[in-house]
Amino acid sequence: MGVQEKPASAFEKLTARYDAWYDTAHGQLLFDLELACLRPLLPPGPGPRLEVGVGSGRFAAALGLGVGVDPALAPLRLAAGRAVAVVQGAGERLPFGDRTFGAVVVVATLCFADDPAALLGEARRVLVPSGRLVAGVVPLDSALGRHYEAQGLAGHPFYRGARFLTLAEHRRMLADAGFTISGACSTLTQAPSDDPVGEQVHEVVVPGAGFVALQARPWPSPEGPAPRRRRASQLHVASATDSPAPGLSRRADDEEAS
Numbered sequence: 679m680g681v682q683e684k685p686a687s688a689f690e691k692l693t694a695r696y697d698a699w700y701d702t703a704h705g706q707l708l709f710d711l712e713l714a715c716l717r718p719l720l721p722p723g724p725g726p727r728l729e730v731g732v733g734s735g736r737f738a739a740a741l742g743l744g745v746g747v748d749p750a751l752a753p754l755r756l757a758a759g760r761a762v763a764v765v766q767g768a769g770e771r772l773p774f775g776d777r778t779f780g781a782v783v784v785v786a787t788l789c790f791a792d793d794p795a796a797l798l799g800e801a802r803r804v805l806v807p808s809g810r811l812v813a814g815v816v817p818l819d820s821a822l823g824r825h826y827e828a829q830g831l832a833g834h835p836f837y838r839g840a841r842f843l844t845l846a847e848h849r850r851m852l853a854d855a856g857f858t859i860s861g862a863c864s865t866l867t868q869a870p871s872d873d874p875v876g877e878q879v880h881e882v883v884v885p886g887a888g889f890v891a892l893q894a895r896p897w898p899s900p901e902g903p904a905p906r907r908r909r910a911s912q913l914h915v916a917s918a919t920d921s922p923a924p925g926l927s928r929r930a931d932d933e934e935a936s
């Protein structure tokens with residue numbers, strides 16, 4: 679089914695509401711914390727950088743990502759107004775050639791994609807071999823993930839369309855798509871609250887953190903993109919502690935929960 683044939687998503691219909699949340703005190707606080715998690719994981723290298731599921735372009739603009747793709751047209755218009763070059767399309771079928779981008783960023787989008795595994799496979803395809811994927815996720819095995827899931831079950835217009843996954847499921851999906859985790863940051867370790875005080879950014883995955891940013895590099899493959907769905911048993915599933923991202927230090931006892 680083509681992108682155009684699908685019913686309009688909540689992000690299409692409620693764009694202004696979604697985007698305005700970032701201007702609330704709570705939204706600004708969470709945005710700043712999440713941005714501080716994502717920023718150090720972005721590779722410094724050259725090459726265009728893409729956000730998949732760019733929405734209204736808040737993160738893309740703040741992170742200097744030049745290109746954004748999203749199936750929803752209304753948020754793309756806002757992203758374009760934030761100086762992001764936008765393309766309408768789905769992450770499962772990215773409208774870009776192989777090995778195009780130095781970085782692909784995916785924030786709060788894997789849980790909304792019809793096929794997050796296919797989206798990651800496409801992200802790997804469009805990355806140059808030395809590129810990096812940076813994925814920001816709300817794990818289901820966190821107080822915030824459970825809170826959002828409960829809101830979805832109660833009919834929340836955005837979260838009812840989400841399928842939240844645990845951190846271990848994200849790690850497995852990344853490995854299946856041909857990625858090795860090469861860095862991580864996390865934040866929102868407290869119970870969800872309208873006024874979180876003292877939240878910090880950790881250069882590791884704190885178990886139970888409500889926002890986790892994972893940096894992943896394509897698994898080396900001389901003959902091109904990795905097969906889409908290799909069996910997990912054939913793969914090296916790296917810990918986020920294997921090799922810190924540039925600029926990140928990591929304590930030896932910081933082990934990612936999975």
Ligand SMILES: C[S@@+](CC[C@H](N)C(=O)[O-])C[C@H]1O[C@@H](n2cnc3c(N)ncnc32)[C@H](O)[C@@H]1O
Binds near residue numbers: 734749767768793
């Ligand atoms: C929660 S919003 C996140 C937007 C932006 N990344 C941000 O953090 O503000 C999720 C976005 O994913 C988009 N989306 C849904 N399904 C998608 C898919 N299959 N491929 C790419 N983006 C998708 C939605 O249209 C929406 O803009």
